Amino acid sequence: MSEDFYIVVIAVLLPLTAGMLVAQRNPYHALVIRGIVGAVAALVYALFGAADVALTEALVGTMLSITLYAIAVRSSMSLRLGLLAAAPCDPDEPTPEEPPLAQPLLKALRRALSRHYLRLEIVPYASPEALQFALEKKEIHATCIAVTEALTPATAQSAASAPYHLSVRLPRLLEIVQNGVPPTLASVSLYRSRQMTTANLSDSPDARHNIWENQP
Amino acid sequence: MNGILIAMTLALLIPIYEAWQDEDIWQTMLAFASIATKTSIMILVVSVLRDDWMIGLVGVLILSVGNASLMLLAHVLRRMNEL
Incomplete structure (x- = not known):
C-alpha cells in the first residue's frame, strides 16, 4: 500500500479540481477549469493503466468539448x-x-x-x-x-x-x-x-x- | 518512485491554486497551460518508471493535444475580447 501512496495523492486531485469547477461562477473561467479537470482526469486514467480512456478524455473531453462550449457561450451570452x-x-x-x-x-x-x-x-x-x-x-x-x-x-x-x-x-x-x-x-x-x-x-x-x- | 511523483504532485498544486484564486482569464489560461504540461510530463515519468510503452505513447499524444486545445481556446477568447 505504501508503494502506491502516490496514486492516492494524485487521485485526490480529481475531486479537488471538480469542486473548483462547480464553485466557479464565471462561465469562461469554468471552461478553462474544465480543461484542467480533463488534464488531471487523463493523468489519473493513465496511472490506472487505461491508456485508451486517457487519450479519449484528452481528445474529446478536453479539446473538443471546451472549444465547442467556448463558441456556444460566446454567442449566447x-x-x-x-x-x-x-x-x-x-x-x-x-x-x-x-x-x-x-x-x-x-x-x-x-x-x-x-x-x-x-x-x-x-x-x-x-x-x-x-x-x-x-x-x-x-x-x-x-x-x-x-x-x-x-x-x-x-x-x-x-x-x-x-x-x-x-x-x-x-x-x-x-x-x-x-x-x-x-x-x-x-x-x-x-x-x-x-x-x-x-x-x-x-x-x-x-x-x-x-x-x-x-x-x- | 513515490518521492518523485509526490514532489511533482506538490508542484502541480501551485498552478491549481493560481487557477482557483485568480480573476483574470489569461492568468487562468496560463495555469491551464502549466497544468496540461505538468500532467503529461507526469504520465511520461510514470511510463518510464513502469517501463510501459503504451502509456508513454499516450503521454506524448496528450502533451501535444493539451497545447493544441490551449491555442484553440486562446483564439476564441481573444476574439471575444475584440468584439
Whole structure:
C-alpha cells in the first residue's frame, strides 16, 4: 500500500479540481477549469493503466468539448442592442463604427452587463420603424433611441427627463439594465409586444433590413 | 518512485491554486497551460518508471493535444475580447 501512496495523492486531485469547477461562477473561467479537470482526469486514467480512456478524455473531453462550449457561450451570452445609425454609412469603411450615441450610457450599460458576464452587441438600424420591427421579430433584445427621435409621443412623454430611452424585451434583462443605468442617462421600460401597423411598413419596404447587411 | 511523483504532485498544486484564486482569464489560461504540461510530463515519468510503452505513447499524444486545445481556446477568447 505504501508503494502506491502516490496514486492516492494524485487521485485526490480529481475531486479537488471538480469542486473548483462547480464553485466557479464565471462561465469562461469554468471552461478553462474544465480543461484542467480533463488534464488531471487523463493523468489519473493513465496511472490506472487505461491508456485508451486517457487519450479519449484528452481528445474529446478536453479539446473538443471546451472549444465547442467556448463558441456556444460566446454567442449566447450577449445582449443585442439596436441603435439608430446616425448617417448613411460609408461604403469605404467596412467595419461599422459605433453610432455617436452617448458614450457614458454605453459604458454604464457595459459595466452593468459585465457584472452578469454578458457582452453588449451593438446592431445599427436605419430607421425607428426598422428598430421596432426588429424588436418585434426578436432579432434584438433591446432598443436605445434618443427621445427626440422617438416613434410614439407616449414614449417621449414618459422619458421627458432623460435624453435616451431604452426599451427592453425581457423582464430579467430589464432588471439588470435598470440596476446598472442611472436614471439621468436613460429611462428604461419593458417592451410589450403589439401588432405592428402595416401602414408603417408599407412606407419603407426595405426598412426592416439591417443596414450593415445590405453592404457589399 | 513515490518521492518523485509526490514532489511533482506538490508542484502541480501551485498552478491549481493560481487557477482557483485568480480573476483574470489569461492568468487562468496560463495555469491551464502549466497544468496540461505538468500532467503529461507526469504520465511520461510514470511510463518510464513502469517501463510501459503504451502509456508513454499516450503521454506524448496528450502533451501535444493539451497545447493544441490551449491555442484553440486562446483564439476564441481573444476574439471575444475584440468584439
